[in-house]
Amino acid sequence: MSTLAARALVCRRGTRTVLESIDVAFVADQVTAIVGPNGSGKTTLLRHLAGLDRPAAGRVELDGIPTGGLGAGVRARRIAYLPQGASAYWPLFGRDLVALGRLPHGANLERPLAAQDAEAVERALRRVDGLAFADRTIDALSQGERARMMLARALATEADVLLADEPVASLDPAYALDATAVLRAEAARGGCVVVSLHDLGLAARFADRVIVLANGRVAADGPPDEALRPAVIDAAYGVGFRTVVLDGVTQPVAWSRGP
Numbered sequence: 362m363s364t365l366a367a368r369a370l371v372c373r374r375g376t377r378t379v380l381e382s383i384d385v386a387f388v389a390d391q392v393t394a395i396v397g398p399n400g401s402g403k404t405t406l407l408r409h410l411a412g413l414d415r416p417a418a419g420r421v422e423l424d425g426i427p428t429g430g431l432g433a434g435v436r437a438r439r440i441a442y443l444p445q446g447a448s449a450y451w452p453l454f455g456r457d458l459v460a461l462g463r464l465p466h467g468a469n470l471e472r473p474l475a476a477q478d479a480e481a482v483e484r485a486l487r488r489v490d491g492l493a494f495a496d497r498t499i500d501a502l503s504q505g506e507r508a509r510m511m512l513a514r515a516l517a518t519e520a521d522v523l524l525a526d527e528p529v530a531s532l533d534p535a536y537a538l539d540a541t542a543v544l545r546a547e548a549a550r551g552g553c554v555v556v557s558l559h560d561l562g563l564a565a566r567f568a569d570r571v572i573v574l575a576n577g578r579v580a581a582d583g584p585p586d587e588a589l590r591p592a593v594i595d596a597a598y599g600v601g602f603r604t605v606v607l608d609g610v611t612q613p614v615a616w617s618r619g620p
């Protein structure tokens with residue numbers, strides 16, 4: 362059971378302030394969706410949460426302990442990060458790609474995996490319906506197939522926290538729904554799941570909580586129907602949204618340019 366928090370987090374790139382005083386905490390058992398227009402700071406926030414970037418001010422805490430003080434190995438075991446459009450630089454076999462998720466647990470890919478690592482890899486492959494790709498090289502997979510294997514790599518870590526940057530961007534509707542089910546299952550087993558999304562309808566449907574970022578600030582943070590209300594997202598995106606209610610879930614629909 363973990364809580365990951367950004368405390369008064371500031372990120373500057375050159376003279377620009379990209380994240381300004383971000384104060385958010387992410388808890389176990391929940392899927393939190395981070396949404397916001399292009400350039401609003403979603404990837405930057407996830408990279409800071411993952412410990413890949415150092416803040417200009419403020420800090421990230423895992424269970425109250427600043428992550429900057431945790432060793433890289435501990436951080437990698439406890440926080441899994443799936444980058445946007447993740448790719449691999451070598452034509453690895455699918456199973457070996459997923460096994461990279463076990464490196465923080467001491468796996469060495471030059472030797473046969475220990476039983477518990479091999480089991481975690483098989484579990485992750487099954488969860489993304491990826492067994493058919495396990496013995497193929499990943500350069501021979503479609504972008505969507507590769508995206509599923511990248512998600513499996515992150516799942517194989519079996520970390521307390523899963524940070525996923527646009528994990529459904531290249532997936533067809535069936536696999537996008539499957540991936541969201543996988544992320545929900547991760548939260549149901551006690552995980553703290555934080556995912557950036559462009560599809561506001563999907564965020565409204567499957568997230569417990571939505572954070573709207575705009576210009577590097579939190580514009581709204583709450584249950585989906587509250588955070589995604591038109592007054593917030595019209596201003597954030599510069600779009601006039603309308604809403605439809607499907608099966609009791611309010612779905613924002615981008616309707617016109619200009620709020």
Ligand SMILES: Nc1ncnc2c1ncn2[C@@H]1O[C@H](COP(=O)(O)OP(=O)(O)OP(=O)(O)O)[C@@H](O)[C@H]1O
Pocket residue numbers: 374375379397398399400401402403404405406
């Ligand atoms: N290395 C960098 N140097 C300068 N500016 C940067 C750098 N990385 C990101 N930025 C800027 O920071 C802002 C936030 O970028 P970020 O990638 O976090 O946005 P995002 O919300 O994830 O966008 P998108 O939806 O397009 O993926 C952008 O304006 C971007 O141009």
